[in-house]
Amino acid sequence: MSESRNAILGKLRAGRDAHPLTPPESDFAVLRNKRWDGAERLERIKRMMEAVHTEFLETTEADWPADVQAFLTAQGTRNLLFGPATEVGARLSSAWTDGGPELIPYADRVETFKERLFDGIDAGITTTLGAIADTGSLIVWPTPEEPRLMSLVPHMHLALLRADALYDTFWQAMTENRWADGMPTNALLISGPSKTADIEQTLAYGVHGPKRLVVVIVR
Amino acid sequence: MGESSINFAKASSAALQDQQLRGNFRRAMDGLMSKRAVQFADTAEWNGVRALGASVRLRALSKLPELLEKLEANCTRNGIQVHWAATTDEANAIVLSIMQRVNAKLVVKGKSMVSEEMHLNAFLEKRGIECLESDLGEYIVQLDEAMPSHIIMPAIHMNTKQIAHLFKQKIKEAEYTEDVAQLTDLARRVLRKKFATADVGVSGVNMAVAETGTLCLVENEGNGRMSTTVPPVHIAVMGLEKVVEKLEDVPPVISLLTRSATAQPITTYVNMISSPRKEGEKDGPDEIHLVILDNGRSGIYADEELRNTLRCIRCGACMNHCPVYTKVGGHAYQAPYPGPIGSILMPQVEGLEKRGELPHACTMCNACVEICPVKIPIVEIMGRLRSEAVHPGDAVRGAGSHASKAEAMVWKGWSMTYASPLAYQFATALLAKLGNAAPTSLPLLKEWTNVRTKPRFANRTLHALAREKGIPDV
Numbered sequence: 001m002s003e004s005r006n007a008i009l010g011k012l013r014a015g016r017d018a019h020p021l022t023p024p025e026s027d028f029a030v031l032r033n034k035r036w037d038g039a040e041r042l043e044r045i046k047r048m049m050e051a052v053h054t055e056f057l058e059t060t061e062a063d064w065p066a067d068v069q070a071f072l073t074a075q076g077t078r079n080l081l082f083g084p085a086t087e088v089g090a091r092l093s094s095a096w097t098d099g100g101p102e103l104i105p106y107a108d109r110v111e112t113f114k115e116r117l118f119d120g121i122d123a124g125i126t127t128t129l130g131a132i133a134d135t136g137s138l139i140v141w142p143t144p145e146e147p148r149l150m151s152l153v154p155h156m157h158l159a160l161l162r163a164d165a166l167y168d169t170f171w172q173a174m175t176e177n178r179w180a181d182g183m184p185t186n187a188l189l190i191s192g193p194s195k196t197a198d199i200e201q202t203l204a205y206g207v208h209g210p211k212r213l214v215v216v217i218v219r
Numbered sequence: 220m221g222e223s224s225i226n227f228a229k230a231s232s233a234a235l236q237d238q239q240l241r242g243n244f245r246r247a248m249d250g251l252m253s254k255r256a257v258q259f260a261d262t263a264e265w266n267g268v269r270a271l272g273a274s275v276r277l278r279a280l281s282k283l284p285e286l287l288e289k290l291e292a293n294c295t296r297n298g299i300q301v302h303w304a305a306t307t308d309e310a311n312a313i314v315l316s317i318m319q320r321v322n323a324k325l326v327v328k329g330k331s332m333v334s335e336e337m338h339l340n341a342f343l344e345k346r347g348i349e350c351l352e353s354d355l356g357e358y359i360v361q362l363d364e365a366m367p368s369h370i371i372m373p374a375i376h377m378n379t380k381q382i383a384h385l386f387k388q389k390i391k392e393a394e395y396t397e398d399v400a401q402l403t404d405l406a407r408r409v410l411r412k413k414f415a416t417a418d419v420g421v422s423g424v425n426m427a428v429a430e431t432g433t434l435c436l437v438e439n440e441g442n443g444r445m446s447t448t449v450p451p452v453h454i455a456v457m458g459l460e461k462v463v464e465k466l467e468d469v470p471p472v473i474s475l476l477t478r479s480a481t482a483q484p485i486t487t488y489v490n491m492i493s494s495p496r497k498e499g500e501k502d503g504p505d506e507i508h509l510v511i512l513d514n515g516r517s518g519i520y521a522d523e524e525l526r527n528t529l530r531c532i533r534c535g536a537c538m539n540h541c542p543v544y545t546k547v548g549g550h551a552y553q554a555p556y557p558g559p560i561g562s563i564l565m566p567q568v569e570g571l572e573k574r575g576e577l578p579h580a581c582t583m584c585n586a587c588v589e590i591c592p593v594k595i596p597i598v599e600i601m602g603r604l605r606s607e608a609v610h611p612g613d614a615v616r617g618a619g620s621h622a623s624k625a626e627a628m629v630w631k632g633w634s635m636t637y638a639s640p641l642a643y644q645f646a647t648a649l650l651a652k653l654g655n656a657a658p659t660s661l662p663l664l665k666e667w668t669n670v671r672t673k674p675r676f677a678n679r680t681l682h683a684l685a686r687e688k689g690i691p692d693v
Contacts, residue, residue: 002303004303004304004305004309004513005303007305008287008303008305008459008511008513008517009284009287009288011513011517011518011520011521012283012284012287012459012517012520013284014521015517015520015521015522015526016281016283016284016520018521019521019522019523019526020281021277021280021281021523021526022281023274023277023278023280023281024270024273024274024277025274026271026274026275026278026468027267027270027271027274028271028467028471029267030264030267030268030271030471031268031271031470031471048484052487106501108501109501109502110449110501110502114415115415118411118412118414118415119411134484135474135484135485136484136485137485137489144497144499144500144501147500147501147502147503148444148448148502148503149448149449149502152441152444152445152448169470170469170470170473170474170485170489171467171470171471174466174467174469174470175467179431179466180430180431180465180466180467183431183432183433183466183491183493184493185492185493185494185495185496185497185500185503186448186490186491186492186493186503187433187491187493188444188488188489188490188491189485189488189489190487190488191485191486191487191488192487193487194439194440194441194487195439195440195487196355196356196403196439196440197372197439197481198354198355198356198359198372198373198374199355199359199374199379199382199399199402199403200243200246200247200377200378200379200382200399201246201247201250201372201375202379202399204399204400204402204403205400206403206404206407207355207403207406207407207439207440207441207442208353208407208410208411208414208440208441208442208445209440209441209444209445209487209488210441
């Protein structure tokens with residue numbers, strides 16, 4: 001269909017060249033000036049995310065696997081999907097004790113276990129690249145070791161957040177880390193459990209994605 | 220819908236009589252307006268981010284052909300296949316040929332206004348492909364065999380009770396309930412099975428980044444992520460104006476979009492897709508196709524003033540604040556894009572012959588202009604289109620199609636009367652004597668008096684009164 005391509009681009013070029021447009025400067029100061037102090041950032045993230053039903057679990061570098069296991073056991077969770085090839089995955093499986101929820105590795109292509117993924121998995125755990133104070137959002141970049149559907153299909157998503165990986169704004173996170181130099185297959189901001197207000201503006205949680213989002217803050 | 224049946228005046232009249240519909244809209248729109256105001260309570264911040272958002276959109280339009288080429292090059296490099304469609308027919312044919320190649324039987328759709336513009340569901344279903352809307356609002360509207368009545372909240376015209384009845388009637392396993400959580404959960408169970416088995420996922424695009432070849436989608440439900448991640452093929456359709464130059468242009472536009480649309484600081488998900496599944500990755504589609512649709516946009520772009528229509532980021536705030544839309548609702552417009560933005564976009568896309576009525580669905584109150592996050596001069600464009608509709612020309616398809624000899628004569632007479640003191644004196648004296656005797660049923664006058672009281676003429680003119688006070692005529 002390159003005929004249409006050339007026709008469209010030709011028309012656009014002719015239209016623009018007949019009436020060039022000089023845009024105003026883009027002044028990013030309004031984003032650059034959004035700043036919060038260290039402690040305020042985490043407070044704000046918690047406040048904003050709790051307002052949309054996100055739960056928080058506070059723990060430490062040493063204790064998080066045990067705390068996650070205890071939390072899930074208390075919730076009656078049957079199993080947990082995890083990425084076995086990540087550092088976090090290795091910690092988790094070595095610290096996991098008998099009697100806890102079954103650990104299910106996401107080790108193969110989704111086609112090999114799609115039915116089970118959609119119908120038999122209670123929870124999934126992923127890492128994050130940090131969180132954003134302005135909007136209360138987690139930054140999640142799925143990888144081959146931690147695939148995209150881990151944070152979407154299980155009914156509960158647990159997200160590990162290092163308490164020092166906090167940004168003021170989405171703009172700050174992407175410019176400081178030079179995202180534009182190389183975007184991953186999929187980059188996500190996640191700001192709560194799945195929700196909808198499509199029935200008479202009444203909020204309901206857990207429509208297609210996770211019903212619960214639990215942020216595990218690791219200090 | 221047949222072209223002959225498009226009649227805004229008639230449809231809006233009927234909508235105004237529907238107390239249920241008016242109640243549903245009133246409640247929803249009042250809520251949206253007050254919640255949006257809270258999001259932009261900091262005026263300095265609003266002015267700053269709004270100016271930034273407008274500059275991002277204008278910069279994109281200033282380089283539109285180059286950015287589209289860059290987007291194509293970067294998407295292609297990333298493994299996304301790019302297709303160009305001059306018309307909706309061509310876009311539908313492209314989508315169909317991809318589906319036929321992979322032998323698709325079931326398609327799940329994330330919300331996409333461009334696919335509404337294409338009437339893609341009807342097109343595919345005629346060819347034996349099941350096309351399932353997965354956004355809850357779109358799903359409801361599809362079950363109801365209706366059209367969306369709002370670009371952000373498609374089922375806003377229905378209340379819970381109506382939806383409860385619809386689910387009971389249309390979904391096999393449904394028990395009647397008016398509990399919103401249970402209704403939502405029912406849709407979750409039905410659609411999960413579909414996500415897991417769909418052959419193709421179709422989505423729209425909120426923004427496409429030329430610099431990186433990235434498609435950005437915002438949503439709350441997760442159906443957009445499902446549709447773009449689970450099926451083996453993902454087809455994204457976008458209007459050609461949806462491109463932005465740089466990745467850093469995305470945050471301000473998203474911030475304006477989500478706060479203006481649903482008064483959220485951000486949606487639950489911001490989904491940025493830059494490539495199909497790579498070697499070693501365990502999920503995601505193996506193929507991604509991007510269909511870039513023109514459908515009249517390049518014509519809009521050629522006109523310096525009308526071009527501003529293409530700044531739009533489709534937040535729907537203009538609808539929520541429009542005194543016309545909030546009373547008659549979206550269906551009266553009989554168009555995929557209703558409200559103020561629809562009233563300026565539809566006539567330019569489909570021509571004034573068919574849509575010349577819509578620029579008149581406006582009181583010119585300017586509420587939409589004041590809240591538009593990218594400062595589109597909607598009301599000016601509305602005026603321009605009214606004028607285009609009665610003056611033959613080539614800026615807009617169907618220009619001059621609403622020209623009326625009677626109207627032209629009235630204006631000519633008006634301008635002659637006002638240009639000549641003698642004619643003016645004669646005309647005003649005549650109206651002072653006979654104006655009150657004119658029946659309200661006179662043609663032309665009737666259009667005004669059937670919903671308003673006819674004004675009373677004073678029996679002496681202002682000039683005559685002034686002369687009496689010793690003020691001479693000039």
